[in-house]
Amino acid sequence: MLRNVCKQQVNLLKTCASLQQQVRTTFILKRKYEPPLHKKNQAPKKLRGRHHIYELVEDTATKKQKNIEVVLKTFVEGVGAKGDVVSVKSNFAYNKLLLPGLAVYKTEENLALYGRKDNEKTDLEHSSPFAQRTVNMLESLNLAVVMNKDHPWVIEPWHIKASLRKAGYICQEECITIPKEPIEGPDLNKEGKEFYCTITINNLEKARLKCRIHHWSTDPSERLPYVYEFWKLPSEPLFGTTNETNTQEAKK
DSSP states (O other): OHHHHHHHHHHHHHHHHHHSOOOOOOEEEEESSOOOOOOTTSOOOOOOGGGGOEEEEEETTSSOOOOEEEEESSOBTTTBOTTOEEEEOHHHIIIIIITTTSEEEOOHHHHHHHSOOTTOOOOOSOSSTTHHHHHHHHHTOEEEEEEESSSOEEOOHHHHHHHHHHTTOOOOGGGEEOOSSOOEEOOGGGTTOEEEEEEEETTTEEEEEEEEEEEEOSSGGGOOOOOTTGGGSOOOBSSHHHHHHHHHHHHO
């Protein structure tokens, strides 16, 4: 009985060993201490223990793989436009481009079939591979526009530019379109209310930026209480739903 159990365990271990995937790796080594030279027609000198000490030169398992070139069959955000030849990492190309069918390997046949011709004229859908990603980031942002609580003001594009710079975005004033209706203050009735601006990227893409007014005073005793994570709280529109609908129609 015990012998049969041992045989079953041995067979199970053999089966598990056969299921393991073999990995071929290459290690390039060099001797740390060079062995002594010997004269012609003489027996080589006996190697000592220190002559069998090796240093690792290269491990192919950790070697950085070269990029591969693929031809895009359609626009891919952050990569390129249709017909572009891009060089990307092999894992990214296989999992994100080749398997979903968004690209093919760069060959003469695929270049003739999917590549962009020199005299080919195409309508630009995106000004750059990263333009749509920038639009998505701006539209997901809830921008705090901090205005003075003690002195009169009217919101202008440079206020939005300064607020974007604080949030880590660089934008020119001519790319910012604010609502036609003037936003004046200080007015605590407008505190925390939202309005929308339009950001134009590369004269093509348009991002709808959500802004929220916040009053600030240089006098600490006159400052409003700090609201923790204000962007998660619900807010009222500054101009009501009519202006918001018009903005959506203008964007379309």
